Amino acid sequence: MSSPVSDPSPKRAGIVGVSGYSGMELARILASHPHFSLELVTSDKWAGKRLGDRLAVAVPAADLTCFTHEQGQAHLGEVDVVFLCTPAEVSVDLAPRVLAAGARVVDLSGGFRLAADQYPQWYGFTHPAPALLAEAVYSMPEATGNADKLRTARLVSNPGCYPTASVLAVLPLLRAGFMEADSVIIDAKSGTTGAGRKASEEMSFSEVADDIRPYRVLRHQHQPEIDRALGMSGAPHVRVTFVPHLLPVRRGILATAYGRLRHGTGGSDPVGGVRKALADFAEERPFVHVVAAEEVRLQAAVGTNRVVLGASADAKLGSVVTFAAIDNLVKGAAGQAVQNANLMFGFSETAGLLRLAGAMP
């Protein structure tokens, strides 16, 4: 399933913001990718440094010298695709410049994920490029299925980490009719790298270890993205109740999703029914890995581009519960970005992504 569609000509890639956690992960993946060659990396923090001295990556990528963000702008036209690992406010300004320089864009920020009128409430700014936002293709390949659009898209918006886990947790059961659309509750738990790399007292080891805490309760910007992504994926009219929690782990998201079992769908074996729905969903989706509900765990996903799914149900309670585990930096960011880029350039969807070693233990 991982054979290239045809003999592909290699493409040159650049990363803006390589020293953040998503950027680092992306560099590691691209450095060993069979069809992309990493040729441009920018980071104000690592400017002037050899990439291989900051990051354990294979040559020749290891020999790249990091540009400052400013310096990098002069070189945007020398690559075929630029991955933006920048805050949303930066990405919305930068994406048009990359396009103008002639490269295609995969944006890993939230800069192109919602409708224009949602930005003031959820991101705190008025979107400066609404036309480009309308053109952008939001792509979570297992859900949105935009393969055709991706081939020609100039700008691809890569989904957020929580939406990736959340959508893939509930979409199979919503589509198969097991879960009532008006009842979806997502209790999500994330590792700390989801918050990015920064100095912050509340993210310090002393404050995060031996703890779990909810944050942005019912007001996280990924909540509307989940609703919107479900709408694009054949599950309209869902309004999720979403609460994220911060875990004392570095990597990984577990989304536990609850819903009302749709009347009549359980039959005599609702557990079997929901599990079959997941298994059906996994077919033809190489990164979807279905296991028993109690085998869904971060360790089964971290280090890979997989989403690990499981579910259970109780007809007497009228409840269905599904679980999705991903690596927030791989399937939730850099891995999915490469998956999207593979589709943009006609490579196999899995190129460069199957060799990732799992992190177990």
Place this chain on the structure above:
Amino acid sequence: MSSPVSDPSPKRAGIVGVSGYSGMELARILASHPHFSLELVTSDKWAGKRLGDRLAVAVPAADLTCFTHEQGQAHLGEVDVVFLCTPAEVSVDLAPRVLAAGARVVDLSGGFRLAADQYPQWYGFTHPAPALLAEAVYSMPEATGNADKLRTARLVSNPGCYPTASVLAVLPLLRAGFMEADSVIIDAKSGTTGAGRKASEEMSFSEVADDIRPYRVLRHQHQPEIDRALGMSGAPHVRVTFVPHLLPVRRGILATAYGRLRHGTGGSDPVGGVRKALADFAEERPFVHVVAAEEVRLQAAVGTNRVVLGASADAKLGSVVTFAAIDNLVKGAAGQAVQNANLMFGFSETAGLLRLAGAMP
């Protein structure tokens, strides 16, 4: 609020199973308690050892020698109360013997928490002492409010750790009418000491660290206990959907509870409404500590007998969410057991429990 009700005569206490995590915590609390003197401790593992050589406790408790479980049986009559830190199967056999020896019992196991006919399904055995089970007083003081019964009870059943956090998370909003009784979902996260002290590959550091995983999904024995405890506490007819998760921390439980906001109760300020309901609940309950939803965290509860509560709501979604954090070994086990014993012997409810230093950081 911690002054003794009257000049109390001190009572002698014993612990069966002192080398487990709950037993150790209980020994620490009783060793510094103003009205109980710890005079009997049993543990096959520590038999013959001086307690102070195994555990950092104050003298004179430090000078106690641990008996074997067998040896200890001959001394049950020498104390006024015995705390059973034993598995449910052991407690149901042992409790009658303690009573026969003339001491009162606080049982920390699940041996006396459900109705007799629930034991085969949830605990895997037929209850051997149904009459005693009927007599036992299940007591979570903030919820069940059994102070009068406790004064004369021979056998008190101490609640489970998950039920303590779960009941206290939802009871204030159920009683105040904010949450629909048929919609309660509890996503619980626990530290590893909740599983007890034992050799097990799945509880090894290599398997638990860097991870979170659900277990006993929709089939945990604490689910019926939550329903039953709510029923005893003025919130009848609740059937919770309950999913526990194992956290990579040693101590603490966070229960995140979701429900449908009851029609018409939100008014223009549902968030304010639910917070007031919590604040009202906290009055006259010295161990209930109410904070903003995003300040509920394990670190605020671990090391104390507190339950830390917070809540939020969204009228458009029609959702209410509440959070409860406790220390599973203190409020979820040994601390609540001492709180119950205080009430049994007419001491101040808080005696010996306010000096516990919080574990922050």
Place this chain on the structure above:
Amino acid sequence: MSSPVSDPSPKRAGIVGVSGYSGMELARILASHPHFSLELVTSDKWAGKRLGDRLAVAVPAADLTCFTHEQGQAHLGEVDVVFLCTPAEVSVDLAPRVLAAGARVVDLSGGFRLAADQYPQWYGFTHPAPALLAEAVYSMPEATGNADKLRTARLVSNPGCYPTASVLAVLPLLRAGFMEADSVIIDAKSGTTGAGRKASEEMSFSEVADDIRPYRVLRHQHQPEIDRALGMSGAPHVRVTFVPHLLPVRRGILATAYGRLRHGTGGSDPVGGVRKALADFAEERPFVHVVAAEEVRLQAAVGTNRVVLGASADAKLGSVVTFAAIDNLVKGAAGQAVQNANLMFGFSETAGLLRLAGAMP
């Protein structure tokens, strides 16, 4: 052993810097202390807040309102002793003002620990109060044995966390003649709270978890303090090689100390010899707890004011190794500060310090 020396009159205490980790721990200890009453707390961060809303402490301390650092200065004269939980640069300015206001001082910083001429190299400033520095009494009670001086001292300098563990690890064997004075190597491992409470990328959870790293290699300011404290304690002319490491834990220090077994001291049973030396040292020192070498661990010390010691030796290798575990915030900071204050005011050395529950598990 914890009975007060006489019927003590209670003393009023203040804490400058209560919202840092040492200050928080100190507030918890003093709030439950039998002879001190906490009456003044300052913190710019918590100014105007009720202490009990920030920290799980017993009343009446819980009802204190935090002053700003500035506001607090007007009230320094209203207490008998002020504990300075401030950076060294602040303490050296503040201590004279506290004394002028009529209170005695226990300084938890490094502001009064070295000789004046060492400050430029190790702390980066010229000491502004050399006369006061000369007057200050540096006190690690188990080692320096300054009980008489403490009774009249105006300013007591509380030792650093690493020096406390390091000195107590090697002093028993140096004094007993088992370890060559010119060979002492200390490999120390500390939890993150030793670095204080602050925003810093390198102290973030993502950077500290799943890791251990050395820092300030052969250039930590605690290295000269160890030498000096040993010199004050009957072990002159020691120049330790000291390397600290950062552990992915919040609390606790383990010091592993290596030395050459002094010729002829091992005899036929050097292991027995070094263990006896530790046991002899522990006599009359209520906070020194001696165990087998392989039972020295953070979990045996955290939450208590103990130092847990163990040792081994190998005559063929000519090597001796000793281990010391402490809680960096208790015996390494707040607990030892209270121990010193007890001695300053003629209270029992252990007053308020034995009830601390161990943190196991």
Place this chain on the structure above:
Amino acid sequence: MSSPVSDPSPKRAGIVGVSGYSGMELARILASHPHFSLELVTSDKWAGKRLGDRLAVAVPAADLTCFTHEQGQAHLGEVDVVFLCTPAEVSVDLAPRVLAAGARVVDLSGGFRLAADQYPQWYGFTHPAPALLAEAVYSMPEATGNADKLRTARLVSNPGCYPTASVLAVLPLLRAGFMEADSVIIDAKSGTTGAGRKASEEMSFSEVADDIRPYRVLRHQHQPEIDRALGMSGAPHVRVTFVPHLLPVRRGILATAYGRLRHGTGGSDPVGGVRKALADFAEERPFVHVVAAEEVRLQAAVGTNRVVLGASADAKLGSVVTFAAIDNLVKGAAGQAVQNANLMFGFSETAGLLRLAGAMP
């Protein structure tokens, strides 16, 4: 540097004991190796399961079915090399059988690492195959430099995890003459996977988290292996003092090594001298990565086959300290085993080992 020596014909590999931590890591590496094809895996625990359902590995290895240990014996002759991920007692019995079946052996256990007469003391058994032990080639490529012998070796003994880190920490400075041979002290810290995968109370999360503790103090079986490996590597007559500690992390070893700076070698810049010695050592050794002393950390090595080295010195103290970080499961086990196998079959030393993504963060 990673180009194959010639156009290699692929070799078939087998793993005995694939469900342990080293076996899992080995399977991940071999599943993506350009010149080995994994064709045989055994595990009593996973018998009958598809490998890809237990482990995130690439096809075709994912489609292998695990044999029992017993079943696997019949297929030993169908591969070119068998990696033994078994306890020492099992390896010593199994290795002759593999050889008899016609495959070469890389043994990851301690079964062939010491001299025959050392086994009773350090491993608790008399070695049953002393002739084979004498024939076995112990190979840590950066130190022992046995490339020629490896080409023809039937049985290669892969070094232990602690010896790998320890030898590579001190060998550069011993060879370059900076460290006195009679003064070497190694304070090692290891993650929990070094203890293997098993049920054990002392390795449970509750007992390991929030802690660090020494174990097998001065009596670990890796101590004589370090001495012996140094002797084979041009640093004879060293008798190290070795103390291992258990860290609350899953993967990685940090070895901190102390020694006396050899008289006259420091000159005016001993720090520069020792760093140059490390840099010289790194030349021509693709897996040796030299950084500043304070940049040596587990996160820089975990997930890779690197050893990360750093050093410092203090002429006044007469001390030198060096640090080595490795991933205990990669460079300390499976990665080094593949490195050795590459050399055995004439492949590039780095084949299949450079693409391993670092685990940062």
